[in-house]
Amino acid sequence: MLKIKRIEFNPFQVNTYVVYDPVSHEAMIVDPGMLLPEETSLLASFIDSNGLNVTRIVNTHLHLDHIFGNQAAADLFNTVPYANVADFPLGHDLESQARSFGIPTSLIRQPEKFQQLTEGETFHIGSDEIHAISIPGHSPGGLALYCPAGEWVITGDSLFRSSIGRTDLPGGNHQQLVTAVRSKLLSLPPQTIVYPGHGPSTTIAAEQTNPYL
Numbered sequence: 001m002l003k004i005k006r007i008e009f010n011p012f013q014v015n016t017y018v019v020y021d022p023v024s025h026e027a028m029i030v031d032p033g034m035l036l037p038e039e040t041s042l043l044a045s046f047i048d049s050n051g052l053n054v055t056r057i058v059n060t061h062l063h064l065d066h067i068f069g070n071q072a073a074a075d076l077f078n079t080v081p082y083a084n085v086a087d088f089p090l091g092h093d094l095e096s097q098a099r100s101f102g103i104p105t106s107l108i109r110q111p112e113k114f115q116q117l118t119e120g121e122t123f124h125i126g127s128d129e130i131h132a133i134s135i136p137g138h139s140p141g142g143l144a145l146y147c148p149a150g151e152w153v154i155t156g157d158s159l160f161r162s163s164i165g166r167t168d169l170p171g172g173n174h175q176q177l178v179t180a181v182r183s184k185l186l187s188l189p190p191q192t193i194v195y196p197g198h199g200p201s202t203t204i205a206a207e208q209t210n211p212y213l
Contacts, residue, residue: 005020007189009033016069021126024126026102029054029056029073030057030060031059032068032069043044054079055125058145059143060197061083063157074110080115081203084118118134133153133185135185135207142157142165152192155171159207161206162211178212194207
């Protein structure tokens with residue numbers, strides 16, 4: 001069964017996840033949010049100390065706080081990150097995003113490129129299958145990553161404990177987000193653990209009474 005390590009990075013307190021198979025040591029990094037060199041070193045140390053082989057980097061969406069460490073991770077693990085093509089314009093304009101939030105561009109490494117991951121695609125980490133689910137609304141190309149065997153879903157900034165993602169940023173759409181969360185996430189088995197882009201985990205059962213839905 002896959003294990004999940006959560007590491008919190010950058011001033012936005014993004015949850016970066018390392019999803020790994022303790023048998024094969026195959027690993028996936030989700031939302032590499034490392035802004036400072038010491039944060040990148042912390043991630044690399046966890047990977048090295050557990051003997052992991054990172055075969056995939058995935059972005060749930062391409063807002064700045066979730067992609068600060070994309071290029072560093074791509075260089076370290078020699079792999080091109082995946083994301084939904086609808087968010088590619090955001091990902092290719094990281095410096096402008098940083099300026100809008102007062103983040104010094106001297107700290108920024110612009111991601112060079114992305115690979116496309118779309119609704120309905122599946123891939124494996126170890127022997128477990130991961131499903132990509134499109135959850136637009138917080139951003140145009142928001143994705144969730146669902147593992148039926150492990151009974152968990154990584155939701156990015158679409159669904160949090162007792163909350164949902166903001167929709168006042170460019171490309172946001174409140175009704176689209178609420179509709180997608182209700183139809184595609186709340187329909188998952190109630191015992192499914194939700195790992196959000198910020199804050200603590202929750203469950204699908206608990207979010208049936210989410211006041212924002």
